[in-house]
Amino acid sequence: MSLENSDAIPHESLIPMHCLGAANKPLGSPFLAKLRTGTPVWVVQRHEDVRQVLTDPRLNRANLFAPDAPALTPYPNLLDSPDILINLDGLEHRRLRRTVSRAFTPRAIARWRPWVSSVVDDLIDQLAEQHRPVDLVAGFVRSLPVAVFSRLMGLDSLDRKRLAYWSDHAFATTAFPSQQVQEAMADFVAFGAALVAQRRADPGEDLVSSLIEAALDDGEVTEEQIISLTVLLVVAGHEVTTTVLGNALLYLLTEGRDTWRELGMDESLAPAATDQLLRGISISDRDVLPGFMRRAVEDVEVGGVLIRAGSLVAADTATANLDPDVYPEDWRAHPFSSPDTPHLAFGAGPHYCLGSWLARMEMELALHRLPKRLPGLRLAVAPHEIDWRRGLLTRSPQTLLASW
Structure with missing residues (x-):
């Protein structure tokens, strides 16, 4: 979903190489734009204002799907369900989030680190045995999180092509015909129902079984x-x-070669580098939505602008993460120094990303061990020839052909 007002979001922010570089002038107040559906939306970009939008209970997710809510996307995807966790607020959201949050605490994730490290090494071994050039997306970028989460969910035997199909359709906005998306989602939900029924009958040590147990303890899920x-x-x-x-690998194998080499030599640099890459490189397709969406349940002032009840608000975290009033220096100039102010790549407030610690750990291990094992890794195609995933809520390379 693009903005019909071409002046609303700078063209540079839509460059496929993701929103690289620091903002060079102060950011302004919230401004009105339009989504491709014609729906008006307030776009908020200053770090302070974006954080308010993500934490203020007067701006919530559930109201996006009220009967009188305007259309966000040309057709619904998985994330448009009003009953899904990310679209609940208040007590109901807290109750459902509790059923899963204990599996994603920093302490719980730390116990997985040795095993995830072994998965990273195994995938690199497999890359090294392949005929070059190799596709880093298929052979590593997608394989790593799928392997990790499949183990967490007890889904080691799941067909990964089927999972990739569901994933692409779950986040689609214009990439596929509407009917195809709805059929894929119906198949996906049927899979989920069968999985829950199977784990209820034969529980194990996996996350699905623990969800069922927590729901029984709660009594209201x-x-x-x-x-x-x-x-x-x-x-x-x-x-x-x-x-x-x-997206991070694309940057490190092009403009960030010096950072790539240093990451391979010193694992202690990986946490700060991960933070800076998360802050500096947006993963959202801002031709689809201009930020994390919220809707005002009452009149609220943001950045000196009165936003009326019922209005849509987009929290542009990609721009907020480059706010020069908060981050005066270019993130690329100091890739191994964590920003003084926490970035907003994983959101903020009640809907802060549950899997943030797991994502960080996977990135830290990958961004050290890949350049350590394959320091000469390089792209086998010119950056302008890269095929991008489009028409989804996120933007990343479809393939990354590389050699060494």
Whole structure:
């Protein structure tokens, strides 16, 4: 969904190489634009204002799907379901989030680090055995988070092509015909229902079984909510890391070669580098939505602008992460120094990304071990020849052909 007002978002922010570089002038107040559907939307870009939008209860997700809500996308995808976790607010959201949050605490994720490290090494071994050039997306970028989350969900035998198909359609906005998207989602939800039924009958040590157990303890989480949460976790659990890692590797193998070499020599640099890459490289397709969407449930002032109840608001985290009033220096100039102010790549407030710690760990391990093992890794195609995934909520390379 692009903005019909071409002046609303700078053209540079739509460059496929993702929103690289620091903003060079102060950001302004919220401004009105239009989505491709014709729906008006307030676009908020200053770091302080974006954080307010993401944390203020007067601006929520659930109201985006109220009966009188205007259209966001040409047709619905998985994330447009009003019953899914990310579209709930208040007590219902907190209750459902609790059923899964304990699996994604920093302490819980740390226990996975040795195993994830071994997965990274195995995937690099497999790359090294392939005929060159290799496709880094198929052989590493997508394979790593899929392998990790499949183990977490107890889905080691799941057909990965089927999972990729569901994932692409779950985040589609214009990429496929509407009927095809709805059929894919119906198949996906049927898979989720069958999986929940199987784990209820034969529980294990996996996340789905723990969700069912937590729901029983709570007593108010419905079967439909368990199924929707399972489906969301299956696809979102690997989609974010796939997108972030693909974009980061493209940068490191082109403009960021010096950073690539240093990452291979010193693993302690990886956490700060991961933070800076998350801050500096947007994963959203801003030709689809200009930010994290919210809707005002009452009149609210943001950045000196009065936003009326019922209005749509887009929190442009990509631009906020480059706000010169908060981050005066170009992120590329100091890739191994964590920003003083936390970035907003994973959102903020009640809907802060549940899987952020897992995504960080996977990135840290990948961004050290790949350049350590394959320091001469290089793109086998010119950057302008890269095929991009389009018509989805996220933007990343479809393929990354590389050699060494």
